[in-house]
Amino acid sequence: MPTIADIAKRAGVSISTVSYALSGKRPISAATRARIFAAVEELDFRPNQVGRALASKRTNAIAIHYPTTDHVLSEMPLEFIISAAGETARRGYSLLLSTSSSKDDDWLRLMHEGFVDGLILMEVRLDDPRVPLLQRHGYPFAMIGHTREHSGLSFVDLDFENALAVAVNYLADLGHPQIALISRQQSLHEAGYGPSVRSEAGLQQAAEVRGVEPIVRFSEPDPMSGFETTRDLLAEYPRLGAIVTLNSEAIGGVMRAVHEAGLRIPDDVSLVATTSPRIAALIAPPLTTVDIPTETMGRVGADLLIRRLEGGEAEPTQCLLRAGLTARGSSGPYARSSHAR
Amino acid sequence: MPTIADIAKRAGVSISTVSYALSGKRPISAATRARIFAAVEELDFRPNQVGRALASKRTNAIAIHYPTTDHVLSEMPLEFIISAAGETARRGYSLLLSTSSSKDDDWLRLMHEGFVDGLILMEVRLDDPRVPLLQRHGYPFAMIGHTREHSGLSFVDLDFENALAVAVNYLADLGHPQIALISRQQSLHEAGYGPSVRSEAGLQQAAEVRGVEPIVRFSEPDPMSGFETTRDLLAEYPRLGAIVTLNSEAIGGVMRAVHEAGLRIPDDVSLVATTSPRIAALIAPPLTTVDIPTETMGRVGADLLIRRLEGGEAEPTQCLLRAGLTARGSSGPYARSSHAR
DNA sequence: CTGTTAGCGCATTCAT
DNA sequence: ATGAATGCGCTAACAG
Numbered sequence: 258m259p260t261i262a263d264i265a266k267r268a269g270v271s272i273s274t275v276s277y278a279l280s281g282k283r284p285i286s287a288a289t290r291a292r293i294f295a296a297v298e299e300l301d302f303r304p305n306q307v308g309r310a311l312a313s314k315r316t317n318a319i320a321i322h323y324p325t326t327d328h329v330l331s332e333m334p335l336e337f338i339i340s341a342a343g344e345t346a347r348r349g350y351s352l353l354l355s356t357s358s359s360k361d362d363d364w365l366r367l368m369h370e371g372f373v374d375g376l377i378l379m380e381v382r383l384d385d386p387r388v389p390l391l392q393r394h395g396y397p398f399a400m401i402g403h404t405r406e407h408s409g410l411s412f413v414d415l416d417f418e419n420a421l422a423v424a425v426n427y428l429a430d431l432g433h434p435q436i437a438l439i440s441r442q443q444s445l446h447e448a449g450y451g452p453s454v455r456s457e458a459g460l461q462q463a464a465e466v467r468g469v470e471p472i473v474r475f476s477e478p479d480p481m482s483g484f485e486t487t488r489d490l491l492a493e494y495p496r497l498g499a500i501v502t503l504n505s506e507a508i509g510g511v512m513r514a515v516h517e518a519g520l521r522i523p524d525d526v527s528l529v530a531t532t533s534p535r536i537a538a539l540i541a542p543p544l545t546t547v548d549i550p551t552e553t554m555g556r557v558g559a560d561l562l563i564r565r566l567e568g569g570e571a572e573p574t575q576c577l578l579r580a581g582l583t584a585r586g587s588s589g590p591y592a593r594s595s596h597a598r
Numbered sequence: 599m600p601t602i603a604d605i606a607k608r609a610g611v612s613i614s615t616v617s618y619a620l621s622g623k624r625p626i627s628a629a630t631r632a633r634i635f636a637a638v639e640e641l642d643f644r645p646n647q648v649g650r651a652l653a654s655k656r657t658n659a660i661a662i663h664y665p666t667t668d669h670v671l672s673e674m675p676l677e678f679i680i681s682a683a684g685e686t687a688r689r690g691y692s693l694l695l696s697t698s699s700s701k702d703d704d705w706l707r708l709m710h711e712g713f714v715d716g717l718i719l720m721e722v723r724l725d726d727p728r729v730p731l732l733q734r735h736g737y738p739f740a741m742i743g744h745t746r747e748h749s750g751l752s753f754v755d756l757d758f759e760n761a762l763a764v765a766v767n768y769l770a771d772l773g774h775p776q777i778a779l780i781s782r783q784q785s786l787h788e789a790g791y792g793p794s795v796r797s798e799a800g801l802q803q804a805a806e807v808r809g810v811e812p813i814v815r816f817s818e819p820d821p822m823s824g825f826e827t828t829r830d831l832l833a834e835y836p837r838l839g840a841i842v843t844l845n846s847e848a849i850g851g852v853m854r855a856v857h858e859a860g861l862r863i864p865d866d867v868s869l870v871a872t873t874s875p876r877i878a879a880l881i882a883p884p885l886t887t888v889d890i891p892t893e894t895m896g897r898v899g900a901d902l903l904i905r906r907l908e909g910g911e912a913e914p915t916q917c918l919l920r921a922g923l924t925a926r927g928s929s930g931p932y933a934r935s936s937h938a939r
Numbered sequence: 940c941t942g943t944t945a946g947c948g949c950a951t952t953c954a955t
Numbered sequence: 956a957t958g959a960a961t962g963c964g965c966t967a968a969c970a971g
Contacts, residue, residue: 303710308964335676369644649948
């Protein structure tokens with residue numbers, strides 16, 4: 258591996274001249290610049306990032322922390338990560354992935370040991386213990402999701418209250434007097450998982466405004482649990498004709514329970530799923546969705562952090578995305594009365 | 599951030615003594631070692647990885663390359679990545695994620711610029727252009743999957759030929775005279791995607807041995823395509839009672855097509871899916887699966903690379919995993935004759 | 940416009 | 956068992 262010294266020698270200039278030619282931080286005469294770049298070409302020189310990092314105190318690498326222990330894998334986090342990776346690469350950074358559990362502090366180690374310049378946090382809780390830790394050390398970070406208290410923090414998130422309002426309005430317009438939300442695990446909800454808590458708030462609020470009855474159920478992130486939850490739900494509310502699900506892992510079970518109850522989608526039951534457009538496309542038949550813009554969220558998460566790293570002490574940016582609703586085949590007007598059991 | 603020099607001063611020893619105490623590469627008297635570690639505690643010292651990397655010429659970081667452009671996202675790659683991340687962290691390494699397309703060489707840049715010690719390759723083609731590139735530079739790497747020519751290379755892969763043989767034997771034992779394989783995109787197959795090519799070979803071979811008729815169809819990785827493919831398949835082969843699918847993204851559509859043809863699983867059609875156990879658990883009703891040990895594959899991929907990095911010039915390790923079959927509710931004895939259309 | 944020089948934080952060789 | 960000194964590859968003052 259050639260070093261900057263090899264280039265300097267070959268081009269007949271000093272080391273610093275090469276460095277400045279490469280960084281463009283100092284004017285270089287066209288002639289010497291040409292000789293330098295010629296040497297770079299001939300030797301296939303690549304500036305060593307470690308040397309550069311040590312001298313400049315910036316590694317040009319960031320890490321994304323995805324704590325896996327408490328969640329079943331699904332595609333949404335992958336979409337965040339892939340999208341963040343793309344933006345990171347476009348901006349000339351590298352992306353590290355840490356999956357340490359919340360107790361383990363491998364994700365913090367990366368910052369402590371100076372291997373990354375900043376962090377992106379995923380799976381953020383309303384009271385996330387990582388936030389005070391990072392603040393105490395003054396480490397730069399951005400969140401995908403947001404904490405209850407978030408003044409001065411950078412984050413991107415879906416506006417889940419709004420998302421549920423969108424779903425409720427849509428279903429209320431179709432004439433449904435009752436709307437059930439199938440949320441995620443109750444444990445998550447109790448642990449203060451933002452999407453869960455904020456969605457329920459959105460449901461309650463919008464339901465009151467529209468004068469419909471809100472119902473909330475929790476489901477584990479798997480079809481079996483979705484099946485059981487939905488089966489019980491339909492039994493308990495014989496006239497229920499509208500279901501919103503937050504839990505994309507459970508959708509298969511939800512649909513199956515509806516069918517096994519002798520009901521049809523969308524004729525008897527309107528189903529609206531909160532999920533990423535990409536995932537919705539993978540489901541048959543097509544689902545009406547409140548779209549979670551995962552691609553945007555991952556990209557903006559990386560962008561916010563990098564901007565913070567490069568912009569010096571720029572003010573934090575908070576980005577609450579409003580959800581769009583895409584009506585597909587799985588929802589229709591209320592017609593459930595005839596099926597009362 | 600305290601440095602090793604701060605520790606040395608505080609403990610009243612030289613810098614090198616601190617370094618050796620930390621690395622354990624030289625005997626240190628109990629007394630001074632105690633003073634050193636006390637200082638480390640008091641100052642909350644963390645050795646700077648960049649300084650260490652520059653001096654030792656090892657970053658203790660590896661990268662995993664997951665080219666996304668040519669594939670729809672699914673959970674299987676996420677499982678590889680998460681699992682590799684876990685093993686990487688356990689071994690004291692960091693994991694970088696590169697998702698650059700095959701033409702883009704961002705993944706190579708990481709090695710060129712000395713930011714990582716080695717690479718894990720995902721989505722390996724039979725003739726993968728990355729391999730000769732890496733070999734030319736002498737960069738250490740390991741593959742999840744394997745190329746046609748692989749002598750001297752380290753990899754972990756599922757033995758897809760064996761996997762299909764397992765599926766065929768199982769279905770043949772149930773009495774099925776015809777077995778259809780629903781493979782992935784034809785474009786992938788033609789591009790030499792290993793799992794696709796090797797699975798077909800396994801099917802053909804095992805079918806011949808067992809005297810059953812093999813049928814191969816390709817499907818895009820989505821339920822709609824799976825639906826159409828299966829619908830056409832059932833129309834073309836009215837007595838078909840056994841389907842094996844490689845394409846877990848299409849399974850929903852496959853199942854729906856079977857149902858809409860007036861057939862039942864497992865009474866009329868036996869369905870065997872080649873997928874990860876974790877994903878199988880997410881499907882309702884439960885699927886008989888040829889299990890792809892994604893967790894093992896990701897872990898071993900990282901292990902092989904790290905072992906290569908640490909073991910000096912150890913011989914390459916090739917790890918072809920045999921698949922297990924888990925019979926669940928979706929497969930049963932051949933009974934399709936009565937349904938001939 | 941260009942060169943000289945002093946680190947960045949740590950590992951390691953050579954002394955003692 | 957310990958210290959002193961050198962250098963990893965590069966950046967960025969400082970000095971022309």
